[in-house]
Amino acid sequence: GAVVSQHPSRVICKSGTSVKIECRSLDFQATTMFWYRQFPKQSLMLMATSNEGSKATYEQGVEKDKFLINHASLTLSTLTVTSAHPEDSSFYICSAYGGGDLDEQFFGPGTRLTVL
Amino acid sequence: SQQGEEDPQALSIQEGENATMNCSYKTSINNLQWYRQNSGRGLVHLILIRSNEREKHSGRLRVTLDTSKKSSSLLITASRAADTASYFCATDAEDSSYKLIFGSGTRLLVRP
Numbered sequence: 001g002a003v004v005s006q007h008p009s010r011v012i013c014k015s016g017t018s019v020k021i022e023c024r025s026l027d028f029q030a031t032t033m034f035w036y037r038q039f040p041k042q043s044l045m046l047m048a049t050s051n052e053g054s055k056a057t058y059e060q061g062v063e064k065d066k067f068l069i070n071h072a073s074l075t076l077s078t079l080t081v082t083s084a085h086p087e088d089s090s091f092y093i094c095s096a097y098g099g100g101d102l103d104e105q106f107f108g109p110g111t112r113l114t115v116l
Numbered sequence: 117s118q119q120g121e122e123d124p125q126a127l128s129i130q131e132g133e134n135a136t137m138n139c140s141y142k143t144s145i146n147n148l149q150w151y152r153q154n155s156g157r158g159l160v161h162l163i164l165i166r167s168n169e170r171e172k173h174s175g176r177l178r179v180t181l182d183t184s185k186k187s188s189s190l191l192i193t194a195s196r197a198a199d200t201a202s203y204f205c206a207t208d209a210e211d212s213s214y215k216l217i218f219g220s221g222t223r224l225l226v227r228p
Contacts (some may be wrong), residue, residue, distance in 0.1 A: 006158075032214065043204060044159075044218045093158060097214050104149075105216060109158040 001026055003074065004096045007106035013084055014116055021079045021111045023094030029074035030096035035067070038091040050077045084115040119139055119157050120186075122205060123220040130227050135192040137222040139205030146208050149216070153202045160181075162190075162203075197228045 003026040013019050023033055032051050036044040048069050050056045051111035066088075068080040077096075081088050091112055095105040120141035129135055147166045151159040165172045165181045165188065165226070172179045176192040194198055202221045209215040 004129070034215070036218075042220045045214065046217065049215060058189075091156070095159075095216075099214075104161065104164070105214065107151075107161075109157040110156070110157065 001029055001084065002106045004094065004106045004108040006094055006111050008024075008110045008111060009109065010114075012116065014113045015085055016062075016083055018080055018082045019084055019113060021081075021094075023077045023079070023108050025096040025098070025106070027076045028098045028106075030035075030073075030077075031074065031099050032097040033071060033077040034095045034096070034097070035069060035077075035079050036093045038093060038110075040091075044093060047079075081113065084113070086115045087089065089113055089115045117227065118168060120205070120207070120217075120219045122222045124160075124201075124222060125220070125224045126225070128225040128227065129195055131197055133195055135195050135224055135226070136202050137190045137203050137224070139188045139190070139219045141188075141205070141207045141217075141219070142186065146215070148179075148188050149206045150177075150179060150188075151204045151206060153221075155201075159204070165212075171176075192224075195226045200224060200226045208219075 005024045007022045008114045035047045037046045047062045048056045048058045049068040050069045050071040052071045054073050093110045095107045097105050122139045131167045141166045149164045150162040163174050165179050202223045203223045205219040206216040208218050
């Protein structure tokens with residue numbers, strides 16, 4: 001139980017295009033989802049906290065107009081990287097928090113974004 | 117911002133040896149967790165230790181927590197080549213008990 005999926009696992013896009021990444025909790029409802037980015041050989045940096053039905057809360061230094069987050073249901077959150085540039089190339093990981101008996105974050109497998 | 121630092125940044129040991137990784141953090145916490153990440157993959161939860169606990173075991177893993185020093189250690193005993201991965205500690209954030217702040221990580225290489 002408590003599985004989180006991400007789609008796509010890898011994406012390559014041209015500079016200036018937008019890319020959408022999906023994060024789904026497959027067998028539980030997630031009241032909160034988190035988005036992280038990770039550069040090579042570095043740690044995970046929290047980008048934003050996403051609550052179902054409300055606006056995401058962004059960490060300091062993260063552009064909300066650049067990284068659009070939509071948490072439309074208790075099992076799905078999406079991250080859209082708008083007008084992507086090569087410096088946005090990174091590994092994006094989501095996690096889902098179930099609450100109650102599932103009192104921890106469950107992580108997705110990550111999405112490797114490469115912007116040419 | 118990152119909560120804390122881990123040391124060493126990289127560790128190379130022979131199979132069968134023990135590996136010890138240390139994590140320091142800056143603020144008071146409710147709990148501290150250790151995660152493992154294989155290259156290019158997601159995170160695997162290893163163990164959670166609460167602020168009122170000093171030591172916890174899970175299989176070949178032993179975690180200690182010293183809240184007075186704001187530090188934790190992860191010991192992997194009898195290491196295997198399959199233990200090769202990056203290991204991260206994570207603490208709950210000051211403004212949210214279920215928001216995680218990750219340490220800088222230790223890259224462990226276990227040579228066969």
